[in-house]
Amino acid sequence: MTVTIKGRGIVPGHAEGEALVSHETISGWGGIDPATGTVIERRHPLFGVCFTGKVLVFPGAKGSSGWSGFFQSTRLYGTAPLAMVIGKLSTKSALGAVVTRVPTLSELDADPLDVVRTGDWVVVDADRGLLTVGEQR
Amino acid sequence: MRLADDEKAMRDGAEGPAVAAAMDLLIRYGEALGAERLCDTRNVAGTMTQPSPIKATLVREGGWNKAFATINLDSDEEFDIPHMRVPTCQLQHGFSDDALGVAPYPASMVELQADAESFYGAHGVNILATCTPYQVGNLPVRGEHCAWMESSAVVYANSVLGARTNCEGGASTGAASLTGKIPCWGNHLSENRYGTHLIESAVPVEGSLDWGMFGYFVGDIVQENRPVLVGDLRQPDLTDLKHFGAATASSGGVELYHIPGITPEAPTPEAAFGGRPAPEKIVYGEPERRAVHETLNNxxxxxxxxxxxxxxxxxxxxxxxxxxxxxxxxxxxxxxxxxxxxxxxxxxxxxxxxxxxxxxxxxxxxxxxxxxxxxxxxxxxxxxxxxxxxxxxxxxxxxxxxxxxxxxxxxxxxxxxxxxxxxxxx
CATH class of the missing domain: 3.30.499.10 (Aconitase, domain 3)
Known part of the structure; x- marks a missing residue:
């Protein structure tokens, strides 16, 4: 069964792939290592997990104003996520998505954290503002 | 997003390719936020000189022009960076030569940063090199639209000074420095500046230790919301509110708070909530104070x-x-x-x-x-x-x-x- 949720495209584009869901907010500075594309915050549930090539679904950004710069660096290192789905948008995550230059959705009609599980196949259509969640593959 | 005539001209290249790239970034960013327009700013606090491995590579490839274009404008194009259009300062960055032989920190990074200072200084960036620009030459006035980074400085500027800034990033401050523009969104709009939470201290809050602990409690409770603080709050000074705000922006993501009678946008608790009914109060008492102290010492x-x-x-x-x-x-x-x-x-x-x-x-x-x-x-x-x-x-x-x-x-x-x-x- 597939589910489609309406949202708003934050960065235009279209991508599909495997979801990586974080139920905790993510830090840029002190939270991720851009060189490897992994979460490095010790107390984070995704500690040590790599988000490169995944559709990163998370509730929002926290921490330093360096957030966008760290995610921009993942693009420069080639370790960026494939797309982003952001629960609550802020200046940090909006600018971060823009400079990571990956299709991004937010302001969805349903909380994406309730709908998407890690491993689900998801389609991020940021041009039309649609998130489609399929079965795990 | 609606663009004014001068903004359209910048986008279309009337002021050169670097300014056009800056406007392109501001448009992408403003659209991402859902902003309706940009606002004018003449006060930018960002980071350009902070060394990093990526910056070292970019500088080797194409000098500081390329580093600024890539990181501070998010552009892949090659052009010379013009003089800053509006007053712009550098926030804290890496260690300087006074730390050589003291901190185990690479001398190559100190050199890279010194080189950056020469380049950006000549382009009009004031090298304040501090997380507290409001202490040393950048003191915005009430109502002034700013484009600042550094969470502890942002919360101080909004709350203590009544200036208006979001928590910006490296690319948005870079683009603002060349255009004098920033998305008019969030904290720039009056309707987004009223309190959302009411927190009352039942214990005396006096001195920077207690202001810091109170801030750590408040940030954890309200996260990214806007607290209004009342109760047994003794007259704070700059140091106290510097520690209070930094703590609220560490345990949470507070960018704006009000202390009725102390901070400028809240002469009264009623004013802090914009005339709307105050929410139910949350109490900070001795048990909460001890719990914060325990957390920070565990x-x-x-x-x-x-x-x-x-x-x-x-x-x-x-x-x-x-x-x-x-x-x-x-x-x-x-x-x-x-x-x-x-x-x-x-x-x-x-x-x-x-x-x-x-x-x-x-x-x-x-x-x-x-x-x-x-x-x-x-x-x-x-x-x-x-x-x-x-x-x-x-x-x-x-x-x-x-x-x-x-x-x-x-x-x-x-x-x-x-x-x-x-x-x-x-």
Missing amino acids: QGESEDVDFILLGCPHASLDQVARVARALDGRRLNPGTELWIMLPRALRVVAERNGYTESIRRAGGRVLTDSCPAMSRSAPEGTRVFATDSAKQAHYLPAILGIEAWFGTLEDCVDAAVTGKWRGELQ
Whole structure:
């Protein structure tokens, strides 16, 4: 069964792939290592997990104003996520998505954290503002 | 997003390719936020000189023009960077040459940063090199639209000064510096500046230790919302609110708070909520105060302290003077180091007053530009550190994998002299 949720495209584009869901907010500075594309915050549930090539679904950004710069660096290192789905948008995550230059959705009609599980196949259509969640593959 | 005529002209290249790239970034960013328009700003605080491995590579490939285009404008094009269009300052960055031989920090990074300072200084970036620009030459006025980074500075500018800024990033501040524009969204709009939470202190909040602990409690409760603080709050000074705001932006993401009767947009609690009914109050009492102290001190086991860090956010002159007085005629414990971080402009005054000499004579170090968390660098072999800053106690153990103690400035100085942590909550 597939589910489609309406949202708003934050960065235009279209991508599909495997979801990586974080139920905790993510830090840029002190939270991720851009060189490897992994979460490095010790107390984070995704500690040590790599988000490169995944559709990163998370509730929002926290921490330093360096957030966008760290995610921009993942693009420069080639370790960026494939797309982003952001629960609550802020200046940090909006600018971060823009400079990571990956299709991004937010302001969805349903909380994406309730709908998407890690491993689900998801389609991020940021041009039309649609998130489609399929079965795990 | 609607663009004004001057903004369309910049986008279309009337002011050259760098300004066009800057406007392109602001349009992408403004659309992402859902902003309706841009607003004018003549006050930018960002980061350009901070060294990093990526920046070193970009500079090798195409000089500082390429580093700025790639990182601060998010552009892949090649062009020369013009002079800053509006007043722009550099916030804290890496360690400077005063830390050579003191901090285990690569000399190549110090050199890269010095090179950056020459380039950006010549392009009109004021190298304040501090997380507290409001202490040394960038003091925005009430209602002024700013484009600032650094969470502790953003919360101070919005709340204590009544200026208007979101928590910006490296690319949005870079683009603002060349255009004098920033998305008119969030904290720039009056309707987004009223309180959302009411927190009452049932215990006296006085002095920077208690203001810091209260801030840590408040940030954890409200996260990114806008608290209004009432109760037994004693008159704070710059140092107290510097520590309070930094703590709210560490345990949470507070960018704006109101203290009725103290901060400028809240003459009364009613005004703080914009005339709407106040929400049910949350009480901060002695049990909550003790719990915060416990949280900030549960990262320490060994009482043998080998590093004291003061000046987070960068110290005020009052704090430097207090450290100098507390160290007067004493010597640091062999094997314990004490660093106090402050803006370089204030170090000139501290030297003039003899404060730095008193601290140095005791064996302490007076450093500028950065901090151990920013530069990921503490004295060689540090296992246990102590600080008077809730922010540094929050971040540094995770960043460097060391134990932490949190107490008053005087507790910290005593630990520097004895090598033992004896701080207790009074």
